[in-house]
Amino acid sequence: xxxxxxxxxxxxxxxxxxxxxxxxxxxxxxxxxxxxxxxxxxxxxxxxxxxxxxxxxxxxxxxxxxxxxxxxxxxxxxxxxxxxxxxxxxxxxxxxxxxxxxxxxxxxxxxxxx
Amino acid sequence: xxxxxxxxxxxxxxxxxxxxxxxxxxxxxxxxxxxxxxxxxxxxxxxxxxxxxxxxxxxxxxxxxxxxxxxxxxxxxxxxxxxxxxxxxxxxxxxxxxxxxxxxxxxxxxxxx
Numbered sequence: 427x428x429x430x431x432x433x434x435x436x437x438x439x440x441x442x443x444x445x446x447x448x449x450x451x452x453x454x455x456x457x458x459x460x461x462x463x464x465x466x467x468x469x470x471x472x473x474x475x476x477x478x479x480x481x482x483x484x485x486x487x488x489x490x491x492x493x494x495x496x497x498x499x500x501x502x503x504x505x506x507x508x509x510x511x512x513x514x515x516x517x518x519x520x521x522x523x524x525x526x527x528x529x530x531x532x533x534x535x536x537x538x539x540x
Numbered sequence: 541x542x543x544x545x546x547x548x549x550x551x552x553x554x555x556x557x558x559x560x561x562x563x564x565x566x567x568x569x570x571x572x573x574x575x576x577x578x579x580x581x582x583x584x585x586x587x588x589x590x591x592x593x594x595x596x597x598x599x600x601x602x603x604x605x606x607x608x609x610x611x612x613x614x615x616x617x618x619x620x621x622x623x624x625x626x627x628x629x630x631x632x633x634x635x636x637x638x639x640x641x642x643x644x645x646x647x648x649x650x651x652x653x
Contacts (some may be wrong), residue, residue, distance in 0.1 A: 447621055459641045467585075468630065471641030476636065483564045517562065527598060528573065530583035 428453045428519040434527035439505050442537050447500040447534045449515035456489050458498045459516040459528070469514065473500075505538045511535070542567045546631050546645035553621055561616045561648050563631030569643075570636030572614040573598070574606065576627040577647075583630065588593055589614055590636060621652040 475491035585598030
């Protein structure tokens with residue numbers, strides 16, 4: 427059974443600082459997704475990583491994927507308050523029926539302090 | 541506007557009273573899915589559908605039913621709701637190739653008393 431673990435679960439950081447959120451998964455997969463959820467809101471797609479070594483950047487966020495280590499990172503550069511949200515990673519798993527399932531991590535709640 | 545529309549946004553019901561949460565997407569997506577979100581547990585997949593008339597169980601399907609009679613609609617049915625189904629529910633869709641992330645609906649907060 428595919429497990430997706432994120433750490434840390436909670437992260438409180440000062441504005442202007444850098445930090446990294448980690449996403450580990452337990453079986454082989456070459457597709458990884460990052461989402462953002464603001465309090466009381468729905469989820470928004472941030473990044474789709476489709477191969478080993480893939481790197482995507484948008485503003486102060488950069489995501490990377492190492493399929494051999496089964497690890498993705500979401501790096502935050504010079505954090506600002508607007509980045510405060512919960513971040514989820516998700517991985518696809520091929521079901522026995524040949525369809526595929528998206529499995530989500532438990533999320534990392536990020537709070538950026540002024 | 542490309543979107544996934546869920547209704548209702550909020551629902552309070554009593555144990556055992558059948559209910560349906562509707563989900564519709566206007567992007568011609570093949571793949572649709574239902575999740576529930578509970579504190580500390582992240583998002584757990586209830587059911588998903590690769591295409592019309594093709595559905596499959598996710599990780600927590602017990603107590604739920606779905607149907608996919610049309611490509612755009614994927615309703616979630618609770619035949620006999622119980623308090624442990626109190627949760628925040630999300631419908632999501634994607635093109636189905638895996639090359640794109642999900643588009644999520646705005647969520648349905650369900651309380652079963």
